[in-house]
Each structure stands twice: as C-alpha cells, then as structure tokens.
Amino acid sequence: MEFESIPGVGAKTASALAEVEGAERALREGDVAHLAGAPGISQGRAARIARGAIRREHDDSSRLLRTDRAREIHRELLSLLQERAITSYAKRRLETFYPSASPSRIEEVREFAERAIEREPDPEAREALAGVEPLEAARDVRVRDRCLVTNDAETLAAAREAIPELPVEVVEDARGLAELARGYSTVIALDETFTGVEVDGDVQVRPDALADPVEVVPERVLSFFAANRESIRAAVAVHRAADMEPPCDLRALDDALSRLGPDGEVRDDEELERLSTAVDDLDASVHTAESVANDHLRTAIEERDVTIEGTDLLSLAERGAGIDSLLSRELADEYDAAVEAAREHLIDALALDSGESEIARNAFPEEPTFPVEHDEDVVGRLREELVAAKERRATRGKRELADALTELREPAAALVRAALELDVELAVSRFAREFDCTMPEFVEDGVTIEGGRSPLLAEPLEVIEPVDYSVSGVTLLSGVNSGGKTSTLDLVCAVVILAQMGLPVPADRVRLRRFSELHYHAKTQGTLDAGAFEGTVKEFADLAAGGEGRLVLVDELESITEPGASAKIIAGILEALGETDTTAVFVSHLAREIRAAADCELAVDGIEAVGLEDGELVVNRSPVKDHLARSTPELIVEKLAREEGTAIYDRLLEKFEP
Structure with a gap:
C-alpha cells in the first residue's frame, strides 16, 4: 500500500507507518490503536489517518458538514456514542465513522450497524471489557545467563x-x-x-x-505475553461472556497464561521452585547445619567423662596435638554422628537430589574438628551446580512455554481485536437502545421523520414528546417561542448526520435522500453590523448559486437586520433556493411577511400552540403542514378576549388576521 496516497499522509508519516508491522491491516480495519504504535503518531492523528484511508478506499471526496453548527452537532452525537464505549480504543475507533455522501461508505457502516444493534449489551461482557487494552509491543529483554x-x-x-x-x-x-x-x-x-x-x-x-x-531466547515471546497477559485474559473473559466464536482454544490459552508470571517467568514448575529455593537458602542452611553438628558434638562432650593418662597427655603434647586429636581418639563415633546430622540437615533443608547430595556431603570434613566448619570451596561448587541447574531448568521451561505461546500469538492478537471491536458494536447498540433508534431508509427526495426524539435534548428520553415532520423542497417553519422550532432543526440535522454516518437514527421511522452537503446556520445573536451583514448575504448568495442535493437548515435569519428588510432578503433567498435541487427549512417569526414578499408560493409549516394552561404554553411539537402557526402574543390576546370580554382585546385580535 502506498501510504502517501492516503489523504493527509506525507512522507514523514508514511515512513512512520512503514515501521509498524500490520499497518495495512490496521488501515483497512480502522485499528486506531495499532496505527498509534507508529513513531510520533498520536491516537487522534491515527483516527484521522484511518478516516483518510477509508475515504481513499471509497473514493470519497465528499464533505457533508459545511457549517459550524452542523459540525458541532456531529461532535455532540459522536460524544454520545463514545460515552457508551468502555475502552479507549472503542472511543477512538468511533471517530473513524464520519458523515459521508458516498453510497459505498454509508452501506459499509450500515452493515456494521445492523449487526451491532442486534448485540445485547451483556453486563458481564461490559465488565470484562474494562480490562481489555490494545496489545503492547514486546518489552526490551536482556538475557545474561x-x-x-x-x-x-x-x-x-x-x-x-x-x-x-x-x-x-x-x-x-x-x-x-x-x-x-x-x-x-x-x-x-x-x-x-x-x-x-x-x-x-x-x-x-x-x-x-x-x-x-x-x-x-524464549524470553522474547514470554515478554510479549507477560506485558499483555491481563488484557488477553480479559479478552478471553469477554468472549466467554458474550458467547463469541474464538480464534483459538480459550482453555489452552488461559492455561498457558496461568503458567506465566508478570515478569515473564515460568510459574507452577515444582522442580524450578525447588532449585530456586535451594539457591536462595543455601547459605542459611549451611550455617544451620554447622549449628546442628556443633550442638550435637557439644552435648556429647558434656555428657562424656574422658580420662587421659599422664603418658598419653605427654605424648599428645609432644606432638602438638589439641582437641582435634582428642576428638579423634576419644569421640570419633560422636563426631561422625554429628557430621552426619549436619549433612542430612543440609540435604533435607534444600531438598537436594542424589547428585547434589554427593557434593553437599563433602561440605563437612571427615577429619574431626571443633567447632565443625563447612568447606567453602565445596559449598561454592554446590552453589554453582544449583545455579546452573536452576538456569537450565528455567530456560527449558521458558522454551516449552514459549513454544506453546508462539502458536497462540496471532490468535491472541485476533482475540483482543475482536473484544475491542465488540466494544465498538456495543456502544452503537447501547446508543440505539437508549434512544429507541431504527435504521433509516434512503429515498429519492426530502426527509420524513416519524416519532423522532432528539438525543441532543437535556431531558430524559421518556419525557420527550415524539416529533413527526416531513419536508421536501423549500419550507418556512413558523411557531411560538419555546415551541420547539430549533429543536426540530436539531432533530433533522442529527437524523441526517447519523444516517449518513451509516448509523441508526433516533426515531420510529426515517426516510431521507442522501444529501451532498449539510448547511445548518444557527440563530445569530443580535443584529449584525454592516460588514457582517454583507458577509452573511454573500454566503447565502453563494449557497443559492448552485449545487445539487443539499440540505439547508436556518434558524431565524431575520435577526441579521431589521424585520422589514429581513423578510425581503429571506424571501429572495428562498426563491433562489427553490430553483435548485435543495431541501431547505427556514425557521422564522416573519413567515407571514416573508410569504407576502416572495414572488412565488412558499410552503409554510407551523408548530402550533393549542392554548395556555396556568400561564404555560401547550404545544403540539410536531409541525403541521401548510399551516402558519399563531404567535404567543396572539394566543395571549385571544385568551384575554375570551376571559375579559372587553372590546379592546377583540380589536387587537383582529390585527393578527391575515
């Protein structure tokens, strides 16, 4: 694969990717964690590279989100998805799902999403996922034995x-x-x-x-598995909890990992443990064995009456003999018993085998001496023998375990990848379940939403009133203040973004066209100065100049200048957009004035307030087609006219009539 052919990848990044084994697979699968293993590439950068590779694969040059508000809603939706993921991998992996106009890319993600929403977010599997992390490279190992x-x-x-x-x-x-x-x-x-x-x-x-x-050097394999042992074992638990088809025998993998210590050492080897203990306890056991011999001999001397005739004493003195000669002559048997007790203690304490025992027996001399002392040269040879045997045994155990784990390395990597990908699926599944989502249908024109519930609202889902709305062509959306006009635009925008990401949408049913661009202009705060006003008008002029299959959402554009001029400008923009292949919804309180200023028939939908109760509006949140909604002031005047019966209220009410 030519890495530099990926959008946004230059020579330096391509060189870094080339250093990563399996980079091509990671790019195909969107494995952000693996790509982030390349030198100098962060996880965020890896996600962008993966998106670039996806775009190249689908020949996708589209750029759906064209305004700040559209991009902001995309970020909010992505955050909602990421909040439902357990692993950091899944959170980054979800960033590779982007709104697209490419049919093949949308269909690719739809196939994934349709599988994902069938997943049951099992609590046991989600708990196990908390321990799964992308595999690390093997630690540097230095072997000195x-x-x-x-x-x-x-x-x-x-x-x-x-x-x-x-x-x-x-x-x-x-x-x-x-x-x-x-x-x-x-x-x-x-x-x-x-x-x-x-x-x-x-x-x-x-x-x-x-x-x-x-x-x-079996430590190479063992180091890799030691560094990733907990993650692999967590992935094993995920497969079992989620009843996933594993790429290997899970019991064999689990058993092999149970024999591996956190530092790459082999565990549960009795012979190795015996030798390790013997090496560690050698000095202490030798000194204890000396004490056993000396205590035995001291007791024998204390309990024994020894008589030496004068001539014998003179003979011993003339030869320069001391206690050793006396022991040899008078206490030979007791000395032999004492030394034998020392030897047996050393052999038993260290659990020595027959060959090691032969060396150990020579650690205490045959010739009588008091106090009894060990032969340091012999103990040194015993130590060398034990250390060598220990290292040979450890190396053999490492080779055996490494042989078993080598065959399991690729399956273990696949096991962890599958567990991490499951987390991505479960995040989508949880999002779909928590917001009562469905997979959208793509049609030739417009947007139709049935039972839509915006995930962007702060209220719990159960208290959100479902919204039905259908729009095709250019439409004005009227309605009372706080009636839900902006929320309706947000819902339409969110549905389109999720649908064109290939993901489920928060509604009972959605039918929409595949848009080429999404322009969402949020409400302007205050009247614009002359320069900003000019820029805004130019922006809409460019928008109306051409381009097919676009969706334009605009929230109260009239705030850019005084109401009279705004109505005329918006009418002209809507006329121009109506001549193109554009779907547009303009929220406005000036719907009557805009319609009057237009040279063509403009569709007007309305979010209608059905009345006032205890000073609060009662609103039908679903826009009514071809209906100019009454304003909040009109409803208040109507209420006063009904309750007060005063002529002034009737006169005021007449002013609202078309």
Whole structure:
C-alpha cells in the first residue's frame, strides 16, 4: 500500500507507518490503536489517518458538514456514542465513522450497524471489557545467563541483529569456549567448527540458531505475553461472556497464561521452585547445619567423662596435638554422628537430589574438628551446580512455554481485536437502545421523520414528546417561542448526520435522500453590523448559486437586520433556493411577511400552540403542514378576549388576521 496516497499522509508519516508491522491491516480495519504504535503518531492523528484511508478506499471526496453548527452537532452525537464505549480504543475507533455522501461508505457502516444493534449489551461482557487494552509491543529483554559464540565476523553481525537480547562473544578455540562456559549457564556456538569440542558446562553447537530465535531466547515471546497477559485474559473473559466464536482454544490459552508470571517467568514448575529455593537458602542452611553438628558434638562432650593418662597427655603434647586429636581418639563415633546430622540437615533443608547430595556431603570434613566448619570451596561448587541447574531448568521451561505461546500469538492478537471491536458494536447498540433508534431508509427526495426524539435534548428520553415532520423542497417553519422550532432543526440535522454516518437514527421511522452537503446556520445573536451583514448575504448568495442535493437548515435569519428588510432578503433567498435541487427549512417569526414578499408560493409549516394552561404554553411539537402557526402574543390576546370580554382585546385580535 502506498501510504502517501492516503489523504493527509506525507512522507514523514508514511515512513512512520512503514515501521509498524500490520499497518495495512490496521488501515483497512480502522485499528486506531495499532496505527498509534507508529513513531510520533498520536491516537487522534491515527483516527484521522484511518478516516483518510477509508475515504481513499471509497473514493470519497465528499464533505457533508459545511457549517459550524452542523459540525458541532456531529461532535455532540459522536460524544454520545463514545460515552457508551468502555475502552479507549472503542472511543477512538468511533471517530473513524464520519458523515459521508458516498453510497459505498454509508452501506459499509450500515452493515456494521445492523449487526451491532442486534448485540445485547451483556453486563458481564461490559465488565470484562474494562480490562481489555490494545496489545503492547514486546518489552526490551536482556538475557545474561547464556550467550552466542562465533569466530566469524559476518556471523557476529548477523547474530547481533537477529538476537539482540543475548550477548555475542568471539572465540577462536576450545580454551575460549571453556572460559565462557564457566561464566554462562549455556553457551550456543554458531559455527560448525566447534562440533566435537569437549568442555565442561552446557555448550551447544547450533549453526541454525539464528533461524529459530524462540528456541534460543524464549524470553522474547514470554515478554510479549507477560506485558499483555491481563488484557488477553480479559479478552478471553469477554468472549466467554458474550458467547463469541474464538480464534483459538480459550482453555489452552488461559492455561498457558496461568503458567506465566508478570515478569515473564515460568510459574507452577515444582522442580524450578525447588532449585530456586535451594539457591536462595543455601547459605542459611549451611550455617544451620554447622549449628546442628556443633550442638550435637557439644552435648556429647558434656555428657562424656574422658580420662587421659599422664603418658598419653605427654605424648599428645609432644606432638602438638589439641582437641582435634582428642576428638579423634576419644569421640570419633560422636563426631561422625554429628557430621552426619549436619549433612542430612543440609540435604533435607534444600531438598537436594542424589547428585547434589554427593557434593553437599563433602561440605563437612571427615577429619574431626571443633567447632565443625563447612568447606567453602565445596559449598561454592554446590552453589554453582544449583545455579546452573536452576538456569537450565528455567530456560527449558521458558522454551516449552514459549513454544506453546508462539502458536497462540496471532490468535491472541485476533482475540483482543475482536473484544475491542465488540466494544465498538456495543456502544452503537447501547446508543440505539437508549434512544429507541431504527435504521433509516434512503429515498429519492426530502426527509420524513416519524416519532423522532432528539438525543441532543437535556431531558430524559421518556419525557420527550415524539416529533413527526416531513419536508421536501423549500419550507418556512413558523411557531411560538419555546415551541420547539430549533429543536426540530436539531432533530433533522442529527437524523441526517447519523444516517449518513451509516448509523441508526433516533426515531420510529426515517426516510431521507442522501444529501451532498449539510448547511445548518444557527440563530445569530443580535443584529449584525454592516460588514457582517454583507458577509452573511454573500454566503447565502453563494449557497443559492448552485449545487445539487443539499440540505439547508436556518434558524431565524431575520435577526441579521431589521424585520422589514429581513423578510425581503429571506424571501429572495428562498426563491433562489427553490430553483435548485435543495431541501431547505427556514425557521422564522416573519413567515407571514416573508410569504407576502416572495414572488412565488412558499410552503409554510407551523408548530402550533393549542392554548395556555396556568400561564404555560401547550404545544403540539410536531409541525403541521401548510399551516402558519399563531404567535404567543396572539394566543395571549385571544385568551384575554375570551376571559375579559372587553372590546379592546377583540380589536387587537383582529390585527393578527391575515
């Protein structure tokens, strides 16, 4: 894939993407977390790159959202979706769903959304999702208990590149090999010239070692799984809770991970635990064994009456003999028993095997001495034996576990990706359920909403009055203050944005055309100065100049200048828009004046207040077609005329008649 062909991706970003294994897959699937693993690419940048790749795939050059208010509503809708996601991955992944005019892109997301809304947001699955995170790269590993050996400069360079985790040494002969074997638990010779060389220690001749790095340095695989163990196990829990089809045997994966410690060590290996304990406890056990021997011997001396004749005493003195000779002569059996007790204690305390026990027995001398002391050289040899055995056992266990996990690496990655994608689906499902959404139908013209409930309103869904509204061509929307005109525009805008993202919409039924552009002009705060007024008029002039399939929503444009001039300007704009393939809704309190100023028939819909109760308007929130809604002042005057019966109110009421 040519990364620079993606919109917004330059040479530097393309180079960073090229460093990421699986970048093409991530771009196809919108895997934002994987793309964010590229050097210097944030998750936000990764989402933009993914959107660019999607646009390229669908040859989508559309730009649906053309105004600040339209973009603001899109951000609000996206935030509502993201709030229903558990993982940070899903929140970013949802950013790759954008409003589009491309039929193929919309259909692609619709297929996803239709699957998603069938998902049941199971609480157990959502709880498990809290522990799922995108997989991290393997941690840097440095292994010091084994090394690679070669006598060839080219092999040396290749080894350092292929297996940077191990030290690589250069040796010329058996002597150099033997010296390394004394310093490392395992020496791996890469050259066949070392075949047949016999030296003490674990020396392996493996010319093929560079082709099988897992065998040589299993820590590489174990480090990856250790760094991602909790996330993978959480993904396993998600699959089980959601009854998803897994890419591998979940029990086998779970069992393998249960044998892996947080730092990449192998757990639940009794022999390794025995050797580790023996190494850790060696010094303490030796000193305790000495105490056992000396306590035994001291007791024997205290309980024994020893008689030495004068001639014997003189003989011992002449030979310079001391207590050792006395022990050898008078307490030989007791000394042997004491030393044997020390040996047995050391062997039992460290749980030594037969070979290790033979070395341990020599730690206490045969020749009598008091106090009994261990032979440090022998204890040193025992320590070396135990450490070497421990490291060999650990390496073997690591290789066995790494072999099992290597086969599970890709399935584990797929498992985590599937769990994260499930979170995206569940976010859409929750949004659809909480706002009673349905999938929209695309038709040739206009927008028809049945039972629409705006997700942008602050009220709970159950208290929102459903709105029915249909618009085709150019329409004026009239109505009382606080009657819901702006909310209706927001609803139409939200429905169009969600539909053209390919997502479900908050209504019982929606039919709409696929718009090429969406222009939503929010209410202007206060009258504009001359320069701003000129700019606004130019903007609408450009809007009316051409372009097919656009949706234009405008909220009280009359506030840009004085009412009389506003009515004439809006009438002219609506006339021009009516001559194009545009669907437009203009909210205005000047509907009567605008219609009168227009040179053509303008459709007027109305959000009608049906009366006043306790000083509050009672409003039918669904606009009535071809109906000019009465204003709030007219309703108040009508109420006063009915209740007071005074002529002045009747005269005022007459002024509202067309």
